[in-house]
Amino acid sequence: MRNIVAIPLLALAVILQSTIVSQFSLLAGYADLILVILAAWALQKGVTTAIQWAFLASIMVSVLSHMSWMVPLVGYMGVVLLAALLQNRVWQAPLLAMFTVTFLGTLFMHLLSFLYLSFLGDPLPFATSLGLITLPSLLLNLLLSIPMYGLMRDLAGWVFPVREEA
């Protein structure tokens, strides 16, 4: 039942992304708060609802963004699947897993956006997009991933409390 916290949390994240995070740009890129939250959530022990969170987040982002709903849906699903894949393999180094998921997830999300907009015919030079948007966004996402991982770990502890055995 506590999983319902996803709705206000993701709604708040989307609002923060649109109003505040997008204002703090580095060159032409800015951080993706929702992607980082989803990656951090999916890496927590006991979390089984990451896919549902990703679906909900992609719907919320699609309401605000001009980007097709397919891009955030596929991108965020890819991020949580990658996190689930890494969760069992690098569990002894959670921050390393967080960095890996953020790094690969950001590249995947930006590649999807780039391919979609190029398919629509928007003039997007690859080198410019990579240098001025993707790499700065990647750096900001990695910086954001450290505090977000801590916050989501606390949240996971609240949503899935550890039961002490009698």
Added chain:
Amino acid sequence: MKDLFSRSLQTTIIFLIVGGILALAFGGFFNPFSSRFTGGLVSVQYWFAVRYQAIQQFLSAPRDIISLRTRNAELESQISQLQTQVIDLQQRVSQTEILAALVDFSRANPESSYKAASVIGRDPSPFLHYIIINRGSNDGILRGMPVVTNQGLVGRIDAVIADAARVQLVTDPASTVNVHLKNANTDAVLLGSVTGDISLDMISQDATVQGGDLILTSGLGGGYPPDLIVGQVINVRKLDYQLFQQATVQSAVDFTRLDIVLVITNFRAVDITPLIPTPAP
């Protein structure tokens, strides 16, 4: 009698000596000596005055350190409250200035009717240049309406819901605006880019375009009303082997500081897509 004479003589001599000294002093003959003397006196007097004032302040100051600290804390609290008020008032002044400029703009362009809106967000994707405003279909906003500030053209409404709308900025990579270069008296197309820079393309090779030329919307295509200010030409790239000239543009609007915008509500964009001939297969 002799004593009286000698005393008078002494007095006279003394007066003469003193008078002579005064005459020499007034004549400026003692200046080097007197300036050293008076300078020394002033220094000594200053030294004593400073020490006296310090001792006087020490003796007359209130001894209660606790009450002093309390008073200091109160004053610091007052300062922080006043600083908060100053920041609040500065924000109000800034917003009032923006609104006043927009009112001036709407008065200067009475042929259009405007609806003011606040910018409440931006597109979550860094590849796109869109803003979200707090006016929607409930306020009569429709898709395609142009959005401006007192500085110039911002973009046009891309999507509308009841209480909000999404605006495609002219800096968006998918944005194209038909413009007119006033000084060169020629038409061109304004293009956005992924970095937020805007540029001109499709400028005729015959046109003489120079830096500083004013760029206005031409109204061609029916997407925007004519004569809205867009920006100025920065520099022109003219290559003989190309069909058209290109130019980089300095936008009239600062897109990083968009707070309040005006939607032109009496303009209906014309969709001419069905009229564009498609090449036969």
